[in-house]
Amino acid sequence: MIHSLFLINCSGDIFLEKHWKSVVSQSVCDYFFEAQEKAADVENVPPVISTPHHYLISIYREKIFFVSVIQTEVPPLFVIEFLHRVADTFQDYFGECSETAIKDNMVIVYELLEEMLDNGFPLATESNILKELIKPPTILRSVVNSITGSSNMGETLPTGQLSNIPWRRAVVKYTNNEAYFDVIEEIDAIIDKSGSTVFAEIQGVIDSCIKLSGMPDLSLSFMNPRLLDDVSFHPCIRFKRWESERVLSFIPPDGNFRLISYRVSSQNLVAIPVYVKHIISFKENSSSGRFDVTIGPKQNMGKTVEGVIVTVHMPKAVLNMNLTSTQGSYTFDPVLKVLTWDIGKITPQKLPNLKGIVNLQSGAPKPEENPSLNVQFKIQQLAISGLKVNRLDMFGEKYKPFKGVKYITKAGKFQVRT
């Protein structure tokens, strides 16, 4: 099981260590640094590293490496999932999961880690339970605490801890009872040079914000549940009812949570809402090249495509770029060689275009690789898969809740090859 945890920042300082069994010396991280050096890029550090006596399983989040030390055979996914959960919890508690936030709340972090894992076994990882045990820091609370001398520790056993619904607190009370669902779909796609789709699929989630008093029992049904053939559920969902009736039936956790995530696979036809026309070419034996990119909407069901940003990782030999855009603004980072073009909304009447000259380092050979374009966009009020919520029913409580569903489609890993 998980033996120890080290948090390491990008400059290689170990700024937190926690041991759940005996103490493991910091020097074990040297193997990690070695791998890090070899990988060149921080994102390329392999997640599982073996050392003579331990295994290091790490994740990289928000510029922090969470490195766990393992001594026995243990499922790596279990460790990785747990580490992500730790990062999520920090995010939840401190608003961000950064080195400063962690350092500023060192004691709470330590208490949290102690509460989340016992002897390497996860103890309490549900945000609701943790928040009952250890109250998140707020300015008000620390002021109150310093005056009254009370602590930010829960004094009693969290109620949900052992019930059959560990995700929900017992006594929840709201004056306004609300249940909101956000259907968020991301399109992952690879578009080839000629504009045809190599691969496309939709990763969808339904994020919920539920503030309902008591113990509500909800049923959410869809107009077209057939779309959902590959789903991952929050533990609150009753699997049997889904299997038999294709209805999501659940007693929700309190607050924000992810109800389901789903994938509409590449076997179904995925509508691609934008197209990109591009010319990126480098001349032989010359230190310049041409860059000309136009982006336009297609298949967007009459909705506006907005928040469009195009990023391009230019080849290493590129020195700078001299471009003019008809819409939006562009920046080129000469160190990372990243071109970012922030376009905003696409109006079909006047398609945004960015073109100009690429300057290469003098004497550098013509770059071999063709840079890929990464496109981000957003479409409000549309779930591109066509998924639609039919109705939400509530049982078990008398009041009438306020209900709402929002749809949004975004680009996920949307790449255009050139």
Added chain:
Amino acid sequence: MTDSKYFTTTKKGEIFELKAELNSDKKEKKKEAVKKVIASMTVGKDVSALFPDVVNCMQTDNLELKKLVYLYLMNYAKSQPDMAIMAVNTFVKDCEDPNPLIRALAVRTMGCIRVDKITEYLCEPLRKCLKDEDPYVRKTAAVCVAKLHDINAQLVEDQGFLDTLKDLISDSNPMVVANAVAALSEIAESHPSSNLLDLNPQSINKLLTALNECTEWGQIFILDCLANYMPKDDREAQSICERVTPRLSHANSAVVLSAVKVLMKFMEMLSRDLDYYGTLLKKLAPPLVTLLSAEPELQYVALRNINLIVQKRPEILKHEMKVFFVKYNDPIYVKLEKLDIMIRLASQANIAQVLAELKEYATEVDVDFVRKAVRAIGRCAIKVEQSAERCVSTLLDLIQTKVNYVVQEAIVVIKDIFRKYPNKYESVIATLCENLDSLDEPEARAAMIWIVGEYAERIDNADELLESFLEGFHDESTQVQLQLLTAIVKLFLKKPTETQELVQQVLSLATQDSDNPDLRDRGYIYWRLLSTDPVAAKEVVLAEKPLISEETDLIEPTLLDELICYIGTLASVYHKPPSAFVEGSRGIVHKSLPPRTGSSESAESPDAAPSGAPPSEQPAVIPTQGDLLGDLLNLDLGPPVSGPPVATSSVQMGAVDLLGGGLDSLLRSDVGGSPAMGGTGFTAPSTVMPANLGPPPSGGLGDLFDLAGGVGTLSGSHVAPKTVWLPAMKAKGLEISGTFSRQVGAISMDLLLTNKALQVMSDFAIQFNRNSFGLAPAAPLQIHAPLAPNQTVEISLPLNTVGSVMKMDPLNNLQVAVKNNIDVFYFSTLYPLHILFVEDGKMERQMFLATWKDIPNENEAQFQIKDCPLSADAVSSKLQGSNIFTVAKRNVEGQDMLYQSLKLTNGIWVLAELRIQPGSAGFTLSLKCRAPEVSHYVYQAYETILKN
């Protein structure tokens, strides 16, 4: 108002200041001080000097302060054991607290204090907590048992905590069950023999119930535990699968993968004809694909596991090729894994897409990835024949880019394509030769040299090309040197007139100027081969090459089966069994897939394998450059079965002569104007050959060259000592004892006839009843003189297998009638099956693989051969003597595996996999045959041969 203020005091008297604050009367100040101490601890500062002061703060009603002190204690108790004792009383008191949170906290913390003296005091509170009314306390206590076991295993056993823990598996609360399972699993891992998790249908049922209700982490523990269970039949396996399947929709990827493990394992027991089997296959694909949309770290682990799953059951993901397409900003470790799986899934149906993708990848930035992509194109060509042409043209396009590493990789894979499709794509050689100068990596140089040598007759300036390499011979890596030597010898044999000087030069470079024994030996062998018998040399060096296999880098089937049992664990990430890398290797129990049931054949067969899984497919790996000897003679896969026997024997003679002749032949400078030498004579090196090259014992010889029917044949197969078949009292004084033998292809029945009667016997004749293999006397029984009383005559009766056939029971039963002047006597005897093993029973490796896959698993039988301490080589040569031929040998985690073939006189092929466990002096023999009835008798033959 942040905690970073705790770090600001870095003055000299920091510890002193803290000490004062800790002893302050004010609660608030105390707490702040403890926080400062903890903050220092988190960054690895040593604050152990404050131990007594911090422990003094422990007696408090403030839960936060208590927790902080506990945190401190856990960290430093070990370094201050005597002081830690001070805390014991508080712990014991806290274990009685009315608040379950405090009870649990106390028992949890106590377990973390790794001090022997404290553990003694822990036992009583722990016992109480294990029976606590509050499940939260019970589940914490369960974990505490594991902690205590880690500190003092004996104590835990003596106190009977293990039994209490086992009882907790039946607890009413699923969380407690999950923790009990987790604790037991951890203890079991360090004591594999203890049989702690004794699973039976009842406990499995409890676990499955708890599975639905416990937390995600608990589900992982329970699923991993379930995976160790062996269901008693396919119905039980199916019902477990049905209850585990919903876990595939869990949001936690570790739960999903653990569920996949259970399903993959139990699926093995389900019959393929079952509807449910198909449903299950379909259900497995989506969750696996979903794992790939998670964070890159999760993807990596998932991909490593998918790699195993795809090898075991390719049908699951065969339609999901596209999800493995690489995105340019995937981390490199994800890219490489995806590429690997793409190749495994490549088939005729999707090859066009795959190739287009691979070509795209070959222009990416990352060098490692590009190399692998180029290699992948070659692997596609080899795997999907229809695509070969397109692959070759893609590779040529890539060579045109002139990007150095792309060209080099392309040349390496083109070499393999030439091997796979001989005489098809040689037109591209010209293009390859253009890039000769840019090659700077040994593998690419070696590949190019191989191509030049292999196709020397088509390349006009082959000698010049090779000569150019020869200039820097000593700076080349061994791989290139060896290849260059072979290539030049090939060239010489093809164009003897122009290249004599070159071959002389390379031979002398290899034998005289090199320190590398491999190179020297190879040089000497060629030298002698050329000087002794150029015709034989040609046969050997230019022998037809066996085809290379389609799949590369496949995992050994037995290892694959074991790894399937470890899906989701570190073993699955490393693709090695845990015994190969887990620290200390505390006698890890090997896991194996359950044997497939539900097929009637295997149920009927009494010889069905008792355990272990049938390997479903055979691995085959492109012979690597390291395979020196094999590569040298191109004979490692055996000469073609159908090849002319003359050629084989001539090669064999050459080889025998070569080494048998020792120094003489080496130093014999004149080879007697053999045509290939052009009459010029061939000067042998003047150096004296190292002593170890002297005539080796003939056993090693056959071994070395691994020639079919080599040395073994001459001595004939094993012959059992004669036993009495017909006692004198049953045959009016005639006693017949005998045995069977096979020598140089002829079967004979060696008989000893003794006249124990008082009268002379004459007019002998013999006849066989119809039998399973049509054995019949090939000649009449010829005893010329009458047999006088007390006289014995020894006679060898030649047999053939053209008699009439009738299936006997047992199969090898032979009923014989012997007649003499007195009467006719009948007896029956059992002949050892190996007399029926024919000399051309060596199957070609390709063929072997195909056949092995082809024969259904139900036809496999497994046997144990005990008490036979022989090495793999000894076994191999011993068996070869009886016409059981080793097709391939390999070593898997210290076990030698021999793949053998044999053929019976009636044309039945039997394939065998012999696993030799070092140290145990026993073998596991798996036999596959289209006529499974013979398996048992083949096994008997094996046993007889090996034990004699």
